[in-house]
Amino acid sequence: MSAPILDRYLAKAIRHGTLTVLRPDGSSSTIGQSTPGYPDIRIRLVDKATERQILMDPRIGAGEAYMDGRLIIEAGEIMDLAALLRMNNRWDHGGNIAPKGALKKLGGKLVTLIDGMNEAARAKRNIAHHYDIGNDLYRLFLDTDHMQYSCAYWPDDSMTLEQAQEAKLAHIAAKLRLDTPSAAPLRILDIGCGWGGMAIYLARKTGARVHGITLSEEQLALARERAEAAGVTDLVTFELVDYRALEARGERYDRIVSVGMFEHVGQAQFGQFFRTARALLAEDGVMLLHTIGRMGGPGATDLFTRKYIFPGGYIPALSETVAASEKVRLIAADVENLRLHYAKTLRQWYSRCVANKDAIIAMMDERFYRMWLFYLSGATAAFESGSMCNYQIQYIRDRHATPITRDYLADAEAALNG
Numbered sequence: 001m002s003a004p005i006l007d008r009y010l011a012k013a014i015r016h017g018t019l020t021v022l023r024p025d026g027s028s029s030t031i032g033q034s035t036p037g038y039p040d041i042r043i044r045l046v047d048k049a050t051e052r053q054i055l056m057d058p059r060i061g062a063g064e065a066y067m068d069g070r071l072i073i074e075a076g077e078i079m080d081l082a083a084l085l086r087m088n089n090r091w092d093h094g095g096n097i098a099p100k101g102a103l104k105k106l107g108g109k110l111v112t113l114i115d116g117m118n119e120a121a122r123a124k125r126n127i128a129h130h131y132d133i134g135n136d137l138y139r140l141f142l143d144t145d146h147m148q149y150s151c152a153y154w155p156d157d158s159m160t161l162e163q164a165q166e167a168k169l170a171h172i173a174a175k176l177r178l179d180t181p182s183a184a185p186l187r188i189l190d191i192g193c194g195w196g197g198m199a200i201y202l203a204r205k206t207g208a209r210v211h212g213i214t215l216s217e218e219q220l221a222l223a224r225e226r227a228e229a230a231g232v233t234d235l236v237t238f239e240l241v242d243y244r245a246l247e248a249r250g251e252r253y254d255r256i257v258s259v260g261m262f263e264h265v266g267q268a269q270f271g272q273f274f275r276t277a278r279a280l281l282a283e284d285g286v287m288l289l290h291t292i293g294r295m296g297g298p299g300a301t302d303l304f305t306r307k308y309i310f311p312g313g314y315i316p317a318l319s320e321t322v323a324a325s326e327k328v329r330l331i332a333a334d335v336e337n338l339r340l341h342y343a344k345t346l347r348q349w350y351s352r353c354v355a356n357k358d359a360i361i362a363m364m365d366e367r368f369y370r371m372w373l374f375y376l377s378g379a380t381a382a383f384e385s386g387s388m389c390n391y392q393i394q395y396i397r398d399r400h401a402t403p404i405t406r407d408y409l410a411d412a413e414a415a416l417n418g
Contacts, residue, residue, distance in 0.1 A: 006051050007031060009058075017084045021045065022074070032088075039084050042075035059378075060304040067371045078370075079350055082377040086385035091295065095385075133364075135195070135222045140359055141352035146197030147226075150260035150290065151342040151390045161348040164341075167417065169201045174412035175288045175334060175394045176255045177402055178206045185209045185235075189253040189280060191243050192261025196223030196236070203235035205416060208255070212238045213246070244276055252282045262291035262321075267298075267314045270324035278328045278397065286402060287330070287395040292342070293318055295387045309375050318391055325395060333402055334394035334409075342390050343383035350376045 010019060010031045017038030020030045024047050034040055045051050050070040054061040065071035066078060073081060089095030142149055143165040152164035153171045178186060186208040190199045193212025196219075203210050214220050223238045256277060265273045281287055294317040301314050322332055353360060353372060360369045382388040396402055 004029070004051070006055055009055065013085060014088050016088055017041070019043065019081070019084060020075070023051070024048065032084075038087060039076055039080040041073065041081050041084055043081070044072040044074055046070045046072065057303060059302050060307065063304045063308070063371070063374050063378075066374050067367050069366075069370070077354075077377075078373050079347075079377040079380060082374075082381040083384065086381035090385045091387040133218075135218050137360065137363060138195070140356040141349045146201065147195040147222075148197050148259075149194055151292070151338055152345040152348075153338070154341050154344050161345070161352075164345070165197075169198060170413050170416040172198070172257060172259065172288055172290060172392070173202060173205065173416055174409045175286075175392065176202075176257060177286050177408065177412070178202070178208060178255070179412060179415075182254075186254040187211070187252075188255040188257065189213070189246075191256065191258040191277075192264070193219070193223060193238060194260070195219050196226045196238060198257060198259055199223070199236050199238070200227055200230045200232055202257075203232040204230065207235065210236045211253075212236065213241050213243060214238070215240065215242060244272060247276050247279045251280065252285075253280055254282050254285050256281050256285065256287040257290075258288070259290040260292070262289060263315055264310065264313050266312055267316070267320070270316070270320065271327060274325045274328050274330055277395070278330050281330075281395075281397055284398050284401050285396070286333075289321075289391075289393045289395065291316065291321070291391055291393075293321070293337075293389050293391040295337075295389050299387075304378070305375075308371055315388065321391070321393065325393075330395040330397065331399060332393055333396045333399075334392075334406065336392045338390035338392065340383065342388070343380055346376055346380040346383065350380065 004023075006021070007029050010021075014032040016032060016035035018030050018032040018034055018040045020028060020040075020042040022028045022042065022044040024045065032038075045065075047070065050065045053065055054071070062071060066073075086095075138147060138149060143152075143162045145162050146165050146169065148165040148168065151168065152161060153168035154164045155167055156163075159167065176188075180186070186206070188199075188202055188208050188210045190202075190210055190212040193199050193214050196212055199210040199212040202208050212223060214223070217240060220238055220240050227233050227236045227238065258277075262273070277287060292315050294315055296317065298317045298320050299315070301310075305313065318335070318337075325332065350373065353369075353376065357369060360372070379388070394402070402408075
């Protein structure tokens with residue numbers, strides 16, 4: 001008897017490490033070979049329909065089967081399963097576990113483009129889908145000091161998540177060049193301000209006046225509470241508004257920072273985003289864009305992510321990001337690729353979610369808990385072995401706006417951390 005279709009599919013994907021599949025009829029199969037550094041996983045499929053579901057579209061099929069308790073991991077964790085599949089198909093070694101076939105790829109890119117039109121009303125709904133599910137959930141796994149839901153910065157492996165997020169804020173603040181002598185406080189715009197961590201940090205460290213904007217009502221309420229608790233309400237304001245609405249006000253900002261928001265803009269809106277950013281940035285201003293990115297060329301958002309995690313979201317390639325900003329003559333003065341920092345961050349979030357399993361299930365439900373773990377596991381694997389990374393791009397309008405060497409960055413970062 002020939003091997004089941006799923007086994008033949010998995011045999012092409014797994015060479016190192018093992019995956020044992022237990023079936024409802026009592027049969028089992030083991031794919032791969034035990035290899036140091038690679039996990040050995042055992043899963044159980046509760047019915048034949050689950051196997052067919054996975055084969056139809058492996059990412060969303062496996063995700064939904066795991067969420068529904070029809071794919072059960074008996075040895076290892078979902079994090080290990082995601083790692084096993086990606087480690088055997090490392091992007092930088094030529095691997096690719098994305099759907100093959102020109103028609104399927106074209107279809108995915110077309111849906112991504114349409115889904116990413118992201119007019120203002122839809123953008124708010126998309127943000128609410130992910131961020132308005134309750135601040136209490138995010139408190140369970142984010143850092144306690146700043147509630148940063150974005151890649152931390154790990155200059156020292158021994159850092160806690162709290163220390164790494166503080167280091168990230170200093171790393172970004174240094175690139176904003178906030179020590180420029182000025183008679184008046186710098187005016188800073190924080191596009192996609194989250195729960196206010198960046199805005200509060202900048203105000204406390206530099207005395208700058210920071211205006212944070214968000215489309216999440218839950219984030220807005222907590223950001224205002226946190227600013228009041230930090231004693232910076234005279235320096236920091238938060239507003240529920242789309243970034244595109246600001247240009248009509250005719251305001252200019254000395255600095256613009258955007259962390260973890262560009263992923264929600266949508267491919268079709270890249271040009272609009274940079275046109276607005278340039279219009280809002282002062283002639284001698286500095287902007288810092290921190291975003292998840294692709295190390296390859298433009299791609300498409302997978303169905304699981306579109307459906308359950310970030311509707312309307314799209315992870316940009318560096319090439320299309322810079323191509324869009326070039327059209328409005330924003331100068332990319334400094335570009336950094338934080339290759340593995342997000343993987344470390346995600347593993348910390350995953351561990352904290354596992355530690356708070358009972359609280360998350362009581363707050364949401366068990367299906368949501370498994371969905372969240374699947375999301376964090378897949379993202380971690382994508383940063384460790386796939387094509388995902390984080391880019392920090394420093395933009396200026398005037399080539400004289402920053403020093404001509406990078407020495408000032410290390411000096412400013414040291415001063416902020418000191």
